Structures are given as structure tokens and as C-alpha cells.
Amino acid sequence: MKEASPLYRGYVLFILVVVYTFNFIDRQIVGILAVPIKSELALSDTQLSLMGGLAFALFYTFLGIPIAMLADRSSRTWVMTAALAIWSAMTAACGFAQNFLQLFLARLGVGVGEAGGVAPAYSLISDYFPPEKRARALSIYSFGIPVGSALGILLGGVLTSYLGWRSAFVIVGLAGLAIAPIFRLTLREPKRGGLDGEGAVTTPAKLNEVVATLVRKSSFWGLSFGAASxxxxxYGLIFWLPSFFVRSFGEALPEFFAWMPAFLMPDNATPLLFASYFYATILLVGGIAGIWLGGVMADKYGPEKKSTYAVVPAIAFLTTVPFFVVGVMATSLWIAFPAFLVLQALSLVWLGPVLTAFQQLVQPNMRATASAVFLFVNNLIGIGLGNLAIGAISDGLKNAYGDESLRYAILCGTVFYFIAAGLFLLTAPRLKKDWAS
Incomplete structure (x- = not known):
């Protein structure tokens, strides 16, 4: 297969971003729907966090590695098509849940589908874009995180206000199903390692070979656990901040958006709708800016100095903390908004540099599997424990702080940014030695 044209590479990146956007819409829409779900199904914050985090993380993390091994041996485009169809169908099924158990099981199904949606995409991008352009390409792909998260929050808030939370699940699920055949029919499978030079290894690797390779590369684990922290x-903020804004700023939110046109402010507008506008803007603007900044810096400085791929995210995490404290402790939305905007940007700088490093720490024949191992660590800890930790702390502080308990529970999480920065700084000197030639 000849090298793809710049125009087609642009389309590849576009359709992959679209699919990743749906990945995060379906993953994060439950954050904004947590308020009406909690009310209708009479759930506690701990149950909400289990449904929103652990239910998704269980199968998403454990199935990711075998599905990625399949992607390293077969058509990555077919694997992603099936994954998109499954997670979209199960998102729609969430709209029919009548109790906690049914919703928990439906979210498990979403995790099953999304297990095959990301690692194969990393591998595809590495075979469509040369090494010197990969950080920016992977950063653009990662735009699906803020765009999907923002749309999940926004669509969740708008659709719930007009049609109810059940319809919100069904509509976004069916929309994802409609994209699946378009994705399969228009995306070609590229040659593995075709842009990595004559020495690139493309023969499918066995799991024990992947494990043996990764065990020898301490930088892989430092980056994985740093990103997970x-x-x-x-993930905890995406899930809990909508509830935090409603609980702590509910009465002030309508005033903050008094300038909006009337058709966006229905007569029955609730604080939940305004919270969705507020947080979606933060996710979209801050997220895209931070991800792009990280990708540009990695492509500019990383090829000459491999430690850049860890140092840049570490600095960003340390800089995040003061904005985090100001945003969480603010009593005015006019202070909280810029603080959370900068926080969101800095917290996502790591994506381009770290994802690029993972693609270069192993040979092309094991990229999808190695990415899945990273996603296993990152998501089992990040999704599985982040939501749960904040929810459990919030429940524990409920008697002392009432509705403000969530504010202090979120504030406790700043320690994880310090841990992430420390792990990245310890890892930085080892990247040059572990880089795959």
C-alpha cells in the first residue's frame, strides 16, 4: 500500500477524532446525568461513583489487552468498528435501566465496547504519521477527550432539560451506531511500521514478548503510573464537577449566563442545565488549548531531548495545583471560571508527549498491546478509583459540611497531581535509554 496523501491523512485523523469524541460522550455523559439519576433512583454518592467509574472500568481495563493483541494481529479498523457499535448500543441501553443494578450492568457493557476503541487508534495514527509529526497527530486525536467530554456534559444537560435523562442516553447511543458503518467503509488499514524505517519489526508479537519488553523499560511504568495518578x-473531576457546581453555585449559575439568547434558556431551565453550559465551556476551551500545547512542545523539543516527554507534563501538573485550589475554594463563579479553565488546560498537557513516548518505547508490532497495558493501568486506577475516592470522601464529610462536602472532597485530590509530577520527573532521565531505535 502506497503512502497516504496529506488530504487522506487529514481525513483519517478527522474520523478517528469523531469516534474518540463519541467514546468520551458515552463515557462522560453520566457525569451531568448523575443529578437526575440520583434523584429518580435514590442513589448515594458512593453508588453514583461505582456506576460512573468502577462499572465502566472493570471490563474496559481487563478486556483492553486481549482486544489490543487482536488488533496487533488483524484489522484494526474492524476491531474499532465493532467496539464503536457495542459501546453505542450499551449507552442506549442505559436509558432503559430501572434500578442501580441494571444501570451498573449497562455501564459494564459500555466498558466492554470501549475496551477496543483507543489502543488500536494509537497504532493506526503511528502508521499514518511519521515520527516527527506523531505528537501533534496524537494530540489532535486526543481533542476527542475535551470535545467528547464537553459534548457529553452539554448534550446531557440540554437533552435532560427537554426530554429527560433516559432520552439523553438513547439519543447519543443511536448517534454512535450511525457512525460505525461510515468509519468502516472509509478508513483503510495502513501498513504496520511503514513509516518507521527498514529496521521496524512488524511480525505479530506474543504476549510474553510484549511483557518481557515492557518489564525492561522502567520509563514505561513511571509514565503509566504517573498518568494514572x-x-x-x-476522571474524578469530569464526573463530580457538574454535581459540585449545582450544589455549591446552583443559585448563581443562571445569573452567570444571563447574557445567553432566550432559546438556550427554556422556561423550565434548571441549575443542572446551566452547570452543563459552564463546565462544557471549560472542558472544550481549556482542554483543546492544553492538549495542543503539549503536542507542539513535544514535537519541538522531544526529538533532541527525550526527557522532554516527561518533564513538560510534570511542570504542567505542578502549575495546576494553585489554580485547582483557587477554583475549588472560590465563592464566585467569576473567579472559579478562569481558574478551572487554566486548570483544565494544564491538566491535559501530558497527553501528546506521553502517548508519543509510548509509541516509541516499543516496536510497531506491539504498539496496540503496549498502549492497552498503559490504558489498563491508567484507567483501572484513574476511572476505577478516582470517582470512587471523591464520592466516598464526600459521603464521609456529609455530616460535617452538608452540600459543601463535595467541595472539600475534591480539594483532597490535589495530592495526586504532586504524585504524578514526582513520578514523571523520576522517569525523565530514563527515556533516552529505553527509546526503541
Whole structure:
């Protein structure tokens, strides 16, 4: 297969971003729907966190590695098509749940599908873009995180206000199903390692070979656990901040958006709707800015100095903390908004540099599997424990702080950014030695 044209590479990146966007819409929409779900199904914060985090993380993390091994041996485009169809169908099924158990099981199904949606995409991008452009390409792909998260929050809030939370699940699930055949029919499978030079290894690797390779590379584990530590707050904030804004700023939110056109402010508008506008803006603007900044810096400085791929995220995490404290402790939305905007940008700088490093720490024949191992660590800890930790702390502080308990529970999470920065700084000197030639 000849090298793809720049125009087609642009389309590949576009359709992959679209699929990743749906990945995060379906993953994160439950954050904004947590308020009406809790009310209708009479759930505690701990149950909400189990449904929103652990239910998804269980199968998403454990199935990711075998599915990625399949992607390293077969068509990555087919694997991603099936994954998109499954997670979209199970998202729609969430709209029919009548109790906690049914919703928990439906979210498990979403995790089953999304287990095959990301690692194969990393591998595809590495075979469509040369090494010197990969950080920016992977950063653009990662735009699906803030765009999908923002749309999940926004669509969740708008659709719930007009149609109810059940319809919100069904509509976004069916929309994802409609994309699946378009994705399969228009995305070609590229040659593995075609842009990595003559020495690139493309023969499918066995699991024990992948494990043996990764065990020898301490930088892989330092980056994985550092990213996982930051993801505890990343996923925890996406899930809990909508509830935090409603609980702590509910009466002030309508005033903050008094300038909006009337058609976006229905007569029955609730604080939940305004919280969705507020947080979706933060996710979209801050997220895209931070991800792009990280990718540009990695492509500019990383090829000459491999430690850049860890140092840049570490600095960003340390800089995040003061904005985090100001945003969480603010009593005015006019102070909270810029603080959370900068916080969101800095907290996602790591994506481009770290994802690029993972693609270069192993040979092309094991990229999807190695990415899945990273996702296993990152998401089992980040999704599985981040939501749960904040929810459990919030429940524990309920008697002392009432509705403000969530504010102090979130504040406790700043420690995870310090841990992430420390692990990245310890890892930085080892990247040059572990880089795959």
C-alpha cells in the first residue's frame, strides 16, 4: 500500500477524532446525568461513583489487552468498528435501566465496547504519521477527550432539560451506531511500521514478548503510573464537577449566563442545565488549548531531548495545583471560571508527549498491546478509583459540611497531581535509554 496523501491523512485523523469524541460522550455523559439519576433512583454518592467509574472500568481495563493483541494481529479498523457499535448500543441501553443494578450492568457493557476503541487508534495514527509529526497527530486525536467530554456534559444537560435523562442516553447511543458503518467503509488499514524505517519489526508479537519488553523499560511504568495518578483527578473531576457546581453555585449559575439568547434558556431551565453550559465551556476551551500545547512542545523539543516527554507534563501538573485550589475554594463563579479553565488546560498537557513516548518505547508490532497495558493501568486506577475516592470522601464529610462536602472532597485530590509530577520527573532521565531505535 502506497503512502497516504496529506488530504487522506487529514481525513483519517478527522474520523478517528469523531469516534474518540463519541467514546468520551458515552463515557462522560453520566457525569451531568448523575443529578437526575440520583434523584429518580435514590442513589448515594458512593453508588453514583461505582456506576460512573468502577462499572465502566472493570471490563474496559481487563478486556483492553486481549482486544489490543487482536488488533496487533488483524484489522484494526474492524476491531474499532465493532467496539464503536457495542459501546453505542450499551449507552442506549442505559436509558432503559430501572434500578442501580441494571444501570451498573449497562455501564459494564459500555466498558466492554470501549475496551477496543483507543489502543488500536494509537497504532493506526503511528502508521499514518511519521515520527516527527506523531505528537501533534496524537494530540489532535486526543481533542476527542475535551470535545467528547464537553459534548457529553452539554448534550446531557440540554437533552435532560427537554426530554429527560433516559432520552439523553438513547439519543447519543443511536448517534454512535450511525457512525460505525461510515468509519468502516472509509478508513483503510495502513501498513504496520511503514513509516518507521527498514529496521521496524512488524511480525505479530506474543504476549510474553510484549511483557518481557515492557518489564525492561522502567520509563514505561513511571509514565503509566504517573498518568494514572493524574487521571484519578481528571476522571474524578469530569464526573463530580457538574454535581459540585449545582450544589455549591446552583443559585448563581443562571445569573452567570444571563447574557445567553432566550432559546438556550427554556422556561423550565434548571441549575443542572446551566452547570452543563459552564463546565462544557471549560472542558472544550481549556482542554483543546492544553492538549495542543503539549503536542507542539513535544514535537519541538522531544526529538533532541527525550526527557522532554516527561518533564513538560510534570511542570504542567505542578502549575495546576494553585489554580485547582483557587477554583475549588472560590465563592464566585467569576473567579472559579478562569481558574478551572487554566486548570483544565494544564491538566491535559501530558497527553501528546506521553502517548508519543509510548509509541516509541516499543516496536510497531506491539504498539496496540503496549498502549492497552498503559490504558489498563491508567484507567483501572484513574476511572476505577478516582470517582470512587471523591464520592466516598464526600459521603464521609456529609455530616460535617452538608452540600459543601463535595467541595472539600475534591480539594483532597490535589495530592495526586504532586504524585504524578514526582513520578514523571523520576522517569525523565530514563527515556533516552529505553527509546526503541
Amino acid at each position: 493524574s487521571s484519578m483527578m481528571g
